[in-house]
Amino acid sequence: MTETEGLDLIGILSSIDETAYVWDIKTGRIDWERNACAVLSISDPEQIATGAGYHALIAAEHLNRRLEAFSRSVGGDRKRGVPYRVQYRLLIGGRRSGKAIRVEDQGRWWPGSDGHPERARGVVRILHDQYLEEQRLLVRNDLDELTGQLNRIRLTEALSTVLSRTERDRQSCAFLMVAVNNLAVINETFGFEVGDETIAEVARRIREKQRGGDIIGRYSSNKFGIVLMDCGAGASRIAAERFMKAVRETTIKTSACQLSATISLGGVIVPDQAHAVQDALNFALRALDLAKSKRSDCFVLYEATAASDNTRARSKKIADNVISAIEERRMRLALQPMIGAKTGKPELYECLLRMERPDGSLVSAGEFVPVAEQLGLSRLIDRRTLELTVDLLVRHPDIVLSLNVSGLTCSDNEWLATLRRLTGGRKELLNRIVVEITETVAIEDIDQSINFVDTLKELGCRVAIDDFGAGYTSFKNLKLLNVDIVKIDGAFVKNLADDTSDQIFIKTMIELAQTFGMETVAEWVGNERTVKHLTDAGITYMQGFYYGMPFDAADFGTAASAVIIPADRPEDA
Known part of the structure; x- marks a missing residue:
């Protein structure tokens, strides 16, 4: 390689706002690369020709950072040296100029016979705002x-x-x-x-x-x-x-x-x-x-074990089916209405996921979602559900939809980014979305759940806590989450008409939610007597087979208009 073909190290350093030095700590002399003054915006090279002179330019509040970097590991490795890395402000016009840059100083120092620093070699890099922001994002994302x-x-x-x-x-x-x-x-x-x-x-x-x-x-x-x-x-x-x-x-x-x-x-x-x-x-x-x-x-x-191997084989088959269904766009939505207790009409619809097999038959979410969550596929499922939900909102300007998300999605920034991208930030879409998180997921990481809920509400969505009462959320946590809707677990609704303890629990929950300014939904509503108890207790919405089976989202309009309150549905429906 000829000299003209060789690497221009000074040019490379200058292009990325870096310079290098060798410091003889015993004599105090610092030898810099010839681009140092240009990179550091120093007019007089003598200002940085000694350790004392260079230290005089470091902001007082940061000087100890650099000094401490050369006091750690006294008696360290004489062959490889002791690494250091420190950031500080450099007052390029002197202490009274007010002109400053932020730099990162990285290198190694080598000890003398007494174990204390004798010489050092390092690189000083200018830290621009963009670089600092990139570093913050790197740390936050990792x-x-x-x-x-x-x-x-x-x-x-x-x-x-x-x-x-x-x-x-x-x-x-x-x-x-x-x-x-x-x-x-x-x-x-x-x-x-x-x-x-x-x-x-x-x-x-x-x-x-x-x-x-x-x-x-x-x-x-x-x-x-x-x-x-x-x-x-x-x-x-x-x-x-x-x-x-x-x-x-x-x-x-x-x-x-x-x-x-x-x-x-x-x-x-x-x-x-x-x-x-x-x-x-x-x-x-x-x-x-x-x-x-x-x-x-x-x-x-x-x-x-043999049993675990069988379970693993079944789980793998389910995972393969889920992935292929997503890739081949065979995931579909079914809708179940939530009836307003005061209006007697469908006011919200819960999105229930269905997987279509290649032969056209449908598989309910309960048969594949639990396994998919264990295998970490819930993010893929939740994103596809979100895509289908937003598409339905766009096609039907009056519909309000509620969709469930998994615990993984509560920490998935990509899901939130997808929500912003699909809706374009349009409030007329976001205001018609209710995001449901289960009680057990919400308390697994309460701080993370609070952040997730707050972000959704800032965007304009409402948030519901699902299956409330099935876990062990305290009333304090319910208030911390600041959700809009509480969906009471169906286990407390199923036998409501005949179980006094369930009646007391439901009434207490509704009154508590009202105190916090939250609406309530009763799941698993199955008969007229249960409807009466819930209505008398002040429930906001009711959901269950009493109001009809879930129907294909593609049939919305015809099926939705057919939802009525059937007075002659069997008690055990």
């Missing part, structure tokens, strides 16, 4: 805000990469699912803030006990996923014991008090026991459930 570890999306992506690598290199790795025990009790006793502090500290302790190259990410509210590289069954047990000991051996200091915590772990060896990401997640979660059933501080490694 990391969980509470723990600073990978978020769920990045964790599963990392697991996918590791799976491909292990099969190619014929090496085994372990994937562990970790749960913080009794977190619900901590939340109820001390509040969610203390619960979050506990989660963050558990994550920190586990991270400290990991080997270099191992991966940890937050899977859900109280669960973490850990990828242990080059690890078999025996090594995974040793690692699990190490993690459990790290959490249990000392108390956790929180803003409320000192707390004790324990963890349970379930693990699976990949690719020996799982060749796909969803299999690894599913098997690890099964092993975790078994560990939690044994005692509060336990590790269980997944073991395949």
Whole structure:
């Protein structure tokens, strides 16, 4: 390669607003690349020719950052040096000029015979607003805000990469699912803030006990996923014991008090026991459930059985059918009306998903959605449901639709982006959408659910909490979620006409919702006596077979106009 063909390093550095230096710390002399003054907007090169001169230009509030970077790891590696990376403001016109730039200073320093810094080599880069925003987005998109570890999306992506690598290199790795025990009790006793502090500290302790190259990410509210590289069954047990000991051996200091915590772990060896990401997640979660059933501080490694193999085969078939149905646009909507108690007319319609087989027969959501959720396909299902729902809203300007979303969708920014894209931000569409989240999903990560609800309401949608009463949401959580509609679980409605306790529960729930300014829906309404009890109690909407079976969304108009209140429907309908 000739000199003219060689790399123009100075030109490259200048083009990306970077310069480099070598600092003789003992003498104080700094030798810069010849583009330094241009990059740093310094008129006199003597200003930055010494360490003291350069430090005089660093903002007072940031000077200690750079000094501390050269005081860490005293006596460090003399061969490779000690890495440092620090950001600060540089007052390019002197301390009184008011002109400043933000820079990132990254490099390595090497110790002398006394172990203290003797020389350093580094690169200084100008940090523009666009770069800083890109860095913030990178962190926000990759990391969980509470723990600073990978978020769920990045964790599963990392697991996918590791799976491909292990099969190619014929090496085994372990994937562990970790749960913080009794977190619900901590939340109820001390509040969610203390619960979050506990989660963050558990994550920190586990991270400290990991080997270099191992991966940890937050899977859900109280669960973490850990990828242990080059690890078999025996090594995974040793690692699990190490993690459990790290959490249990000392108390956790929180803003409320000192707390004790324990963890349970379930693990699976990949690719020996799982060749796909969803299999690894599913098997690890099964092993975790078994560990939690044994005692509060336990590790269980997944073991395949004939029954589990049959279940796995069935799940795989369902997954294949779901994916092909989505790709071939064989997902369809059925609608079930919600009747206004005061008007006696359909005022909302719940969207119920149906999967059409290649032969034209239909499969109800209950037969494939639970398995699809376990296998992580609920995002695909929810996005297709959203597409069908918005299309129906566009074609029928007067219809109001309610659609269910899964727990994964509550943390899926892409679903929200799809909602914005499909509606174009038009309020006449968004105002006719009700998004339903189940009670159990809402409380699994209450902070995440609150953010999801708030975002939807800002867009103009209404939000309903579904199956209320089936889980263990407190009235306090109901208020925190700030939903618009409470759908009372059908188990409390089914025998309402004959069960006094159900009547009391329904009345209490309706009065509570009214206090919070929320509307109410009663599901599973099956007969005239139940309608009367609900109407007398002040219910807003009623939904159930009493008002007709769900019908194909393509028939909306004809079927919708035929919905009436049948006085002669059998009591057990």
